[in-house]
Amino acid sequence: MSLAGGRNWRTVAALLALSLAVIPLSLALGNIRVDYTLVTVAAGGAVLGIVCGVLGSFAVLRQQSLLGDALSHAALPGVALAFLLAGRELGWLLLGAGIASWLGVLLINSLVRRTRLKQDAAMGVVLAAFFALGITLLTYIQSRNDASQAGLDQFIFGQAAAIRRQDVVLISALGLAAFLVLIALWKEFKLITFDPAFAQANGFPLRLLDVTLSTLIVIAIVLGLQLAGVVLMVGLLIAPAVAARQWTRQLDQMLVLAGIFGGLAGAGGAIFSGLQQGLPTGPLIIVVAVAIVALSIALAPERGLLWRAWRQxxxxxRFAAQQVLQDIHRHATQHQDPRYPAPGGMLVALRGPLARPALRQLQREGLLQAGADDDWTLSERGLERAQAAARNQLLWERYRQFGEELGLPAVTVDPQQPIDRLLPAAALARLETLD
Amino acid sequence: MATLEALLIDLTLRVTDLQQLNAILGDPQTTALITGGLVAFAAALPGTFLLLRKLAMTTDAISHTVLLGIVLAFLLLAALPGLEADLNSPWLIFGAALAGLATVLLTGAIQRSGLVKEDAALGLVFPLLFAIAIILISRLTDDVHLDSDAVILGEIGVVWADARSHCLQDCEPVHITPDDPRAETGRRCTNCAELDIGPRDPAAEFEEYCLNCGRYTTAEAWRARLVPQAPTQVFWPRAITSMLLVALLNLAFILLFYKELKLGTFDPALAAALGLRPALLNTALMVLVSITAVAAFDAVGSVLVVAFFIIPPATAWLLSDRLAHILLLAPLGGVLASFTGYEFSRGNLLGIAQMRDLLQLLDETIGLDGFTEWNTSISAAIVLMMFLFFLLAWVFSPRQGLLLSLLQHRARRQHFAEQLLLGHVHHHQGTAEAASELAQDRLHLHLGWTPRRTQRVLMRLRLRDLVASEDGTLQLTARGERSVRRFMALRGAGGASPAGD
Incomplete structure (x- = not known):
């Protein structure tokens, strides 16, 4: 366990190094001029990406991915009201967004608990209704014709380019606070994520913890809104987590990886948007994040598609080789000569196109000898192996037929497994002597 | 489309006259009402099934991704020779339907890989497709009217402006030839440019030519005063036709496949076993959602259209649990919300209050710097109305309303308190400690209640003649005695006292 953990941490470290290397590389390749604005925007993107990635992991693991979508839309009326009451100051806008999203969570929860509506419908209702309220308030604000309202609609599409240095500081502080809560309640969050019933049975305040965790997710959404905007927020929240999930099975490693991927996507998208005038930052960040997901799904060890295809x-x-070996052995036995050669054409006809590579592999392993005329003969070791396999098969067959009758210990019948390892010697002896 | 509109005009002219029809169609208010009602009707039908299949958020995803379909179809049309890239082209609807289908299929494929859960798969696919669409739009030239603001928000108030003209009478195109009496002639110099001389030069030669010859459509001819009479024209808003078509399509689909949809929704396994192909029907439903979302784009925008799909069916579901009733209630509620919502956008809150007065009130209390002009997006106002209806249904629903459960909770509490008090009296009356336990002014101490609550419960019991007091000591009446016995028999409690003290 600790060994596997250690290897996985090495994977995490390698991916971190890779991510850190990608950014200067892309700067060099894209021939992008590094200036103060770009550094600020990229730093803001990275910080926001890290916060969203880490906190979004919980949304993904609890199968509430689309909650992010609903809540990012629900934030809009809060933003508009805060603007009406306090003006265009990031802190107030974030507070307004947070309160509105938080009310959205409570409304969704109570709809699910008190009516027959399911989670998806509750989210849909809250999303649309809150967004409509936000639009109503926004049109009212626009009708006031304040010059300062410019930039409010950035909240719909996100505008990383508008991030200032003091904003980055504020975002970092809020993200840090959220992380501290996360660390303080680590055990509890882990429990309610993976086994809420057990948590409740052990007297943990399930609903309180649930709301706390949702509040952290709300914080991530509210912070990320400036980067990705209302519509695309859900992508930024869950893509890093989904990518991270492919590389590891442990929560702590997943959070770290999600943070790395989120940071990479945030910074990367911000940098790419500097490539050309008028390229929107939010959508680019999402494209980078989903690209990371696609790479992870393809490449991740043990889970990834490539890995799976290779293993298959x-x-x-391996199976074909085993079969071919037995075919040759059976053929030889029929001719009452263990060295009787089998023609390759016959084997192909029996086992299909996989027989050729199987023959070559068996030859490499020294189990077969190739004759002059596409003839294949078992070697000494090949004969041993084939006899062992035949015996294994026979014993399994007998076990399947008479195991119960003889009162042998119950194991799952799997002729691919060596039966010696699964049954005790006495049971094997009974099977051997059976006739 | 044009022939369909002609047919519709023909039909409407049988019940009304031309002047009225043009007045209706030329009025932003009535066209917005008609369009809003059609969107609400068209969306509520497939929305009901999506809601019951727990796919409500899929409508949100689809309504975003159809944008990519529109953009791609638009770019393809612009690239292909011989086809005109036009935002009203039916090919765009085709592209949008494909995009909606792609969303569902892509999500299904990712989910089937077993590496990503369903909700996360949807949450990956639609932001990606939408992001690509936004990036493509930002690359389009400025003269294309396809900015992302319009797509997100939509504006139902300008639906009337995008109309197709239909000519009914005096529709002959006018062809003016030089011999026509209406032709105007002028003279021009034929050799001035050649000889580099002015028209006044004596060497200049002239010829007569026609100033206004050529072909005119009827409307152009009328504008140029070539025909004595204005052609009789009807300007039919395109959005009304497309929404009507989509509404009819959805209605036909649901009427045709009602049984299959019902079974596929509530028991997909049985539907599959009976060979009803629930998966295929599901796909068809998604295509309908995509088409409806696209048709509604101009009117209500891509985010708010979700409300039209989800909120009216959800409202209807709170009120009834019969599919047929929901299918009737949802479109009705949606249309009603469209009408009241339109009024709301003009400042009239259900006829109860005027928004201007409310804003004035707010201005006086919290201060809005004197901006009391109510001005809002019509589609947002409709959605808010839908949400209001939803909340009302939630509070007042006869099956699972908040009010009902509150009343039930209260009734149960009261009943329990009464039984407790009766039990207490039953347990102690006629015993040695009766005087202290049943003293009316000390009773609340034994029950652990406040004196006021004790008084209220006692009052109710006295009114129903279950308890009487004698010298300040309580006693059960004959009725009260019967009630306690019945209660205890019901609980199988035998002689055990319900009130331990």
Whole structure:
């Protein structure tokens, strides 16, 4: 366990190094001029990406991914009201957004608990209604014709380019506070994420913890809104987490990886948007984040699609080799000569196109000898192996037929497994002597 | 489309006259009402099934991704020779339907890989497709009217402006030839440019030519005063036709496949076993959602259209649990919300209050710097109305309303308190400690209640003649005795006292 953990941490470290290397590389390749604005925007993007990635992991693991979508829309009336009451100051706008999203969470929860509406419908209702309220307030604000209202609609699409240095500081402070809460309640959050029933049975205040965790997710959404905007926020929240999930099975490693991926996407998208005038930052960040997901799904060890395809191919070849070896042995036995050669054409006809690579592999392993005329003969070791396999098969067959009758210990019948390892010697002896 | 509109005009002219029809169609208010009602009707039908299949958020995803379909179809049309890139082209609807389908299929494929859960798969696919669409739009030239603001918000108030003209009478195109009496002639110099001389030069030669010859459509001819009479024209808003078509399509689909949809929704396994292909029907439903979302784009925008799909069916579901009733209630509620919502956008809150007065009140109390002009997006106002209806249904629903459960909770509490008090009296009356336990002014101490609550419960019991007091000591009446016995028999409690003290 600790060994596997250690190897996975090495994977995490390697991915971190890779991510850190990608940014200067892309700067060099894209021939992008590094200036003060770009550094600020990229730093803001990275910080926001890290916060969203880490906190979004919980939304993904609790199968509440679309909650992010609903809540980012629900933030809009809060933003508009805060603007009406306090003006265009980031802190107030974030507070307004937070309160509105938080009310959205409570409304969704109570709709699910008190009516027959399911989670998806509750989210849809809250999303649309709150957004409409936000639009109403926004049109009212626009009708006031304040010059300062310019930039409010950035909240709909996100505008990383408008991030100032003091904003980055504020975002970092809020993100840090959220992380501290996360660390303080680590055990509790882990429990309610993976086994809420157990948590409740052990007297943890489930609903309070639930609301606290949702509040952290709200914080991530509210902070991320400036980067990705209302519509795309859900992508920024869950894509890093989904990518991270492919590389590890442990929560702590997943959070770290999600932070790394989120930071990479945030900074990367911000940098790419500097490539050309008028390229929107939010959508680019989402494209980078989803690209990371696609790479992870393809490449991740043990889970990834490539890994899976490779393993499937290997298993199939191994199986074919085993079958071919037995075919040759059976053929030889029929001719009452263990060295009787089998023609390759016959094997292909029996086992299909996989027989050729299987023959070559068996030859490499020294189990077969190739004759002059596409003839294949078992070697000494090949004969041993084939006899062992035949015996294994026979014993399994007998076990399947008479195991219960003889009162042998119950194991799952799997002729691919060596039966010696699964049954005790006495049971094997009974099977051997059976006739 | 044009022939369909002609047919519609023909039909409407049988019940009304031309002047009235043009007045209706030329009025932003009535066209907005008609369009809003059609959107609400069209969306509520497939929305009901999506809601019951727990796919409500899929409508949100689809309504975003159809944007990519529109953009791609638009770019393709612009790139292909011989086809005109036009935002009213039916090819755009085709592209949008494909995009909606792609969303569902892509989500399904990611989910089937077993690496990503369903909700997360949807949450990955639609932001990606939407992001690509936004990036493409930002690359389009400025003269294309497809900015992202319009797509997100939509504006139902300008639907009337995008109309197709239909000519009914005096529709002959006018062809003016030089012999026509209406032709105007002028003279021009034929050799001035050649000889580099002015028209006044004696060497200049002239010819007569026609100033206004050529072909005119009827409207152009009328504008140029070539025909004595204005052609009789009807300006039919395109949005009304497309929404009407979509509404009819949805209605036909649901009427045709009602049984299959019902079974596929509530028991997909049985539907599959009976060979009803629930998966195929599901896909068809998604295509309908995509088409409806696109058709509603201009009117209500991509985010708010979700409300039209989800909120009216959800409201209806709170009120009834019969599919047929929901299918009737949802479109009705949606249309009603459209009408009241339109009024609301003009400042009339259900006829109860005027928004201007409310804003004035707010201005006086918290201060709005004197901005009391109520001005809002019509579609947002409609959605707010839908939400208001939803909240009302939630509070007053006869099955699971908040009010009902509050009343039930109260009734149960009262009943329990009464039984407790009766039990207490039953337990102690006729015993040695009766005088202290049943003294009316000390009773609340034994029950652990406040004196006021004790008084209220006692009052109710006295009114129903279950308890009487004698010298300040309580006693059960004959009725009260019967009630306690019945209660205890019901609980199977035998002689055990319900009130331990």
């Amino acid at each position: 191919r290997r298993d199939r070849q």
